[in-house]
Amino acid sequence: MEKVLIYDTTLRDGTQGEGISLSVEDKLKIALRLDQFGVHYIEGGWPGSNPKDMEFFQKVKELPLKTAKITAFGSTRRQGISADQDENLQKLLESGVSVVAIFGKTWDFQVTHALNSTLEENLSMIYDSVKFLKSHGLEVIFDAEHFFDGYKANSTYALETLKKAEEGGADWIVLCDTNGGTLPHEIGEIVAVVKQKLTTPIGVHCHNDSECAVANSIAAVREGARQVQGTMNGYGERCGNANLISIIPNLQLKLGYSCVREEQISLLTSLSRYVHEIANVAPPNNQPFTGMSAFAHKGGMHVSAILKSPETYEHMAPERVGNQRRVLVSELSGQSNLLYKAQELNMDLDKSNPVNKRILQKLKKMEHEGYQYEGAEASFELLVREELGEVKEFFTLESFKILVETEDSAVNTMAIVKLRVFDEVVHAAAEGNGPVNAFDNALRKALESFYPEIREMHLSDYKVRVLDEGGATAAKVRVLVESSNGKEQWNTVGVSTNIIEASWQSLFDSIRYFLLMKNELKVNAR
Structure with a gap:
């Protein structure tokens, strides 16, 4: 050479x-x-x-x-x-x-x-x-x-x-x-x-x-x-x-x-x-060879083809440059996307399972409402597991309040949450640096006595995307939350015309996903 x-x-x-x-x-x-x-x-x-x-x-x-x-x-x-x-x-x-x-x-x-x-x-x-x-x-x-x-x-x-x-x-x-x-x-x-x-x-x-x-x-x-x-x-x-x-x-x-x-x-x-x-530069997803999307496949027909022969829609094997193939799930997904993703997540989903059609219908409905699961794979996994009946309800939200007040040029924020954990109703209040942080702190405060392991996780990134710019301040927003336990990272998504509600959905999924993974590890360890 x-x-x-x-x-x-x-x-x-x-x-x-x-x-x-x-x-x-x-x-x-x-x-x-x-x-x-x-x-x-x-x-x-x-x-x-x-x-x-x-x-x-x-x-x-x-x-x-x-x-x-x-x-x-x-x-x-x-x-x-x-x-x-x-x-x-x-x-x-x-x-x-x-x-x-x-x-x-x-x-x-x-x-x-x-x-x-x-x-x-x-x-x-x-x-x-x-x-x-x-x-x-x-x-x-x-x-x-x-x-x-x-x-x-x-x-x-x-x-x-x-x-x-x-x-x-x-x-x-x-x-x-x-x-x-x-x-x-x-x-x-x-x-x-x-x-x-x-x-x-x-x-x-x-x-x-x-x-x-x-x-x-x-x-x-x-x-x-x-x-x-x-x-x-x-x-x-x-x-x-x-x-x-x-x-x-x-x-x-x-x-x-x-x-x-x-x-x-x-x-x-x-x-x-x-x-x-x-x-300190965000890597472009579409960077050739090394980007997250360089070997990502979204269309159902494409995914069906690469499952048979990857070279049908890839110019080279991603492993040669240290990258990996990714299959995305979206409103363009077919059953091939779903099966590939389930296999990737170690989920038992058979091609003949009638639940597949129901999952795809729900996925497309949610994406029509503004959800996007390409960057929120933890929320996607929860969606699939819910349809399969594999998700335990660790807690439910009864109500919440966010209080924001100004005092001596300072802005103070407090969140008050009411949760039901098992058969017990729990109240908690916490302050924070803004409404989302306060909400996150209150949520943790309410749950830590039941699930002390959530002390291991933290919110590592928070992004907001306006979906309908024409709606101005009343527009629907999508919130993407990235969480971490210091070793793994996972992303969850929420959508609403209310940014607090969208944030709640993302935080709710993040904690549920973490507890689900912890629960599975305990079961497997027995």
């Missing part, structure tokens, strides 16, 4: 994306994970731009890296001074890395309008900078900024800049689609020309402004590029960088190139989600 080296710039180019900010500790955690995955180059930042990046380069030396080379990023020397007097180049040396990547102008328009320099001076800046860094024993990657735009505007000059980097001793010349506007067929044609003109290995660095960064990177590899630069999950300025999470499996699993160790490719999904978590 022909090798393609992966150059990750999440820690530098990725942090230029809107809403992305990483501390030094965050960057160190991601760097260690990237190394474990098998990335070849990790660009840590620009040591000449801020103290945080220089701190990273000092601390990263303490990490037990086994595969990756830590790379520092910078630019060619400033015009009018020698390379050894350039502060930016000196900072690259001070970072203590063995690999540096410097960018230089390759588009004549950029040279004359952005740098306000001459074409000849720009060539000298490229040559001098590369030669200076090479003289200090560094591996030098020359990032040819705006190369594809420059080539289309003035191919002679654009190629001349690459030649200067090669003459200076660059180890890699990376062609950059900096504005992200080049199309795959153009990338392929231009890379093929460059490959013939240079002896230095070439790479590619694409941005995603035309939604083509992944396709462009693949096109470049097919024409001879052997280094691909990008970011995890496609983070980056404007519309992002080329997404390595998509590039790696496409190159390795579909085109036969070697990007990472064979045993590591199955860790792709966990890597993607880990970086999302550290960056």
